[in-house]
Amino acid sequence: MTILDKFKALQGAYETVQSAGHDPFTVCFDEVLSPSEAVLKGKRVILLGTNNYLGLTFDSSCVDKAVEALMQAGTGTTGSRIANGTYGNHAELERRLAAFYGTRAAMVFSTGYQANLGILSTIAGRGDHILIDADSHASIYDGCRLGHAEVIRFRHNDPDDLARRLSRLKDAPGNRLIVVEGIYSMLGDTAPLKEIAAVKREWNAHLLVDEAHSLGVLGSNGRGLVEQAGVEADVDFIVGTFSKSLGAVGGFCVSNLPDFDVLRIACRPYMFTASLPPSVIASVTQALARVQEDPGLRARLNINAQRLYHGLEAEGFILGPQVSPIVSIRMPSTEVAIAFWNALLGAGIYLNLALPPATPDNAPLLRSSVSAAHSGTQIDTVIATITAIGSELGVIAPRSHRPDMTEERQGDLLGEVLWQPGQGQRHNHAPVTGNPL
Structure with a gap:
C-alpha cells in the first residue's frame, strides 16, 4: 500500500485512453504556426481545441507590446502583489479592466482558475450560502470547497430550481451568493x-458571473453575457480569464461594490502567489484594446461558429443546444469517443476529448472551439473530415442514407442571430468534479 493507491481506478481509466493511441495529456506540438495551425510529429494539423476565440496569440501588436515589456522589465516579478509583484503595468491593466466594464475596481490574478479559487473562497464565509449551477467549471467547485460557506447546486440553467432552493433558505442567516457562467465550457x-x-x-442575493468563455465573444462591446443580457447593474462580481479571447494567461475579477479593494488583503490566493510577468500584462492590455477597437473579430468568430455548427448539424451529428464558439459532438460511448478523437488527430485535426465524469450528463464529447482566425476552407475541411470518420465509426448514417437538408432548414448563416441568452438545454445531473475547460 502507498499513499497513491487511492488513484488506481483513475490510473486504470487513463491507461485505457493511452492504449487506444494518442494520449491527450501528452500531445506535444513540434511547433505552433498560427492561432489555427500547428505541427505535430512532423505533420500539419488544424487547431480546433485551443479556446483561442479571437486568434490574438499571434497578433502583431500584442506580440510587440509583450517583447517591449520583456526587454524593459525582465522575465518576471519574482514576487506576490503585496511583496514586490506590483508594477506600473499591473495597476494600469486593472484600471483598464475597470473602465472596460464600467466598475469601480478590478483585481488581476495569475490564472483564471486562481481568480475563481480566490474570490469564491474569500467572499462567502462560514454561515453564508453559495448556490452554483450544476454544470460549473472545476475552478468554481474548488473555490467553494476552499471556503467555509454552505454550497448548494441547482439544476443547470434552471432559474425556477434556483428560486426553489433559495426559498428553502428564507429564514436562514447569512448571505446568499449565486454563481453562473456566461458560456458553459462543455456544450x-x-x-x-x-x-x-x-x-x-427577489431573494436579495449576490450574483457572480464567470465570463471566461464569453469575454470578447458576447455583447456589443465584447463584455460578455452580462452585457448582452442587459443585466450589468444586477451583477456584483464578474470573473474572467486572459487565456481564452485575450490570448495569454491570467485572470481577473471586477466589481462595483464600494469595499471591493479589501479583498487585496483578505484573499489568500491573490496575496501569496507571484504576479504575472510584465510581458504577459502588456500583451493582455493590448489584447483588451483590440477587443474594443475591432468588432470585426467577433463578427468573424460569429460566422465561423455558425459555419461549423450548422455544417455538422446538417450531417446528422448531435451537438450542444445552441450555436456558440464551443461546438461539441455527443458520442455514443467513451470507446467510440476515444477512437474518433484518435482518428481525427491522425487526419490532421486537433480538438478536445472530453470524458465523464467531467461532462454534463456524463456524456462523452468531442469538443471544439472555433477561432476568428480559422478560414472558411479550414472549417469546411473539418466538417468533411469529421463526417467521413463519423460515418466510418457509425456515429452518423452514411450520406447515401440521409435525406437532403432543405434550403429552409439551412437558413442564412450570415443573418442568423447567435447566442441568445436563456435558450440553454436543461440537464438534471452534473459531475461533482466540475467541467475542466
Whole structure:
C-alpha cells in the first residue's frame, strides 16, 4: 500500500485512453504556426481545441507590446502583489479592466482558475450560502470547497430550481451568493441570465458571473453575457480569464461594490502567489484594446461558429443546444469517443476529448472551439473530415442514407442571430468534479 493507491481506478481509466493511441495529456506540438495551425510529429494539423476565440496569440501588436515589456522589465516579478509583484503595468491593466466594464475596481490574478479559487473562497464565509449551477467549471467547485460557506447546486440553467432552493433558505442567516457562467465550457450554452438576475433581486442575493468563455465573444462591446443580457447593474462580481479571447494567461475579477479593494488583503490566493510577468500584462492590455477597437473579430468568430455548427448539424451529428464558439459532438460511448478523437488527430485535426465524469450528463464529447482566425476552407475541411470518420465509426448514417437538408432548414448563416441568452438545454445531473475547460 502507498499513499497513491487511492488513484488506481483513475490510473486504470487513463491507461485505457493511452492504449487506444494518442494520449491527450501528452500531445506535444513540434511547433505552433498560427492561432489555427500547428505541427505535430512532423505533420500539419488544424487547431480546433485551443479556446483561442479571437486568434490574438499571434497578433502583431500584442506580440510587440509583450517583447517591449520583456526587454524593459525582465522575465518576471519574482514576487506576490503585496511583496514586490506590483508594477506600473499591473495597476494600469486593472484600471483598464475597470473602465472596460464600467466598475469601480478590478483585481488581476495569475490564472483564471486562481481568480475563481480566490474570490469564491474569500467572499462567502462560514454561515453564508453559495448556490452554483450544476454544470460549473472545476475552478468554481474548488473555490467553494476552499471556503467555509454552505454550497448548494441547482439544476443547470434552471432559474425556477434556483428560486426553489433559495426559498428553502428564507429564514436562514447569512448571505446568499449565486454563481453562473456566461458560456458553459462543455456544450457552449449560455445562462438564462435575465431570469437568474430576477431571482437574485427577489431573494436579495449576490450574483457572480464567470465570463471566461464569453469575454470578447458576447455583447456589443465584447463584455460578455452580462452585457448582452442587459443585466450589468444586477451583477456584483464578474470573473474572467486572459487565456481564452485575450490570448495569454491570467485572470481577473471586477466589481462595483464600494469595499471591493479589501479583498487585496483578505484573499489568500491573490496575496501569496507571484504576479504575472510584465510581458504577459502588456500583451493582455493590448489584447483588451483590440477587443474594443475591432468588432470585426467577433463578427468573424460569429460566422465561423455558425459555419461549423450548422455544417455538422446538417450531417446528422448531435451537438450542444445552441450555436456558440464551443461546438461539441455527443458520442455514443467513451470507446467510440476515444477512437474518433484518435482518428481525427491522425487526419490532421486537433480538438478536445472530453470524458465523464467531467461532462454534463456524463456524456462523452468531442469538443471544439472555433477561432476568428480559422478560414472558411479550414472549417469546411473539418466538417468533411469529421463526417467521413463519423460515418466510418457509425456515429452518423452514411450520406447515401440521409435525406437532403432543405434550403429552409439551412437558413442564412450570415443573418442568423447567435447566442441568445436563456435558450440553454436543461440537464438534471452534473459531475461533482466540475467541467475542466
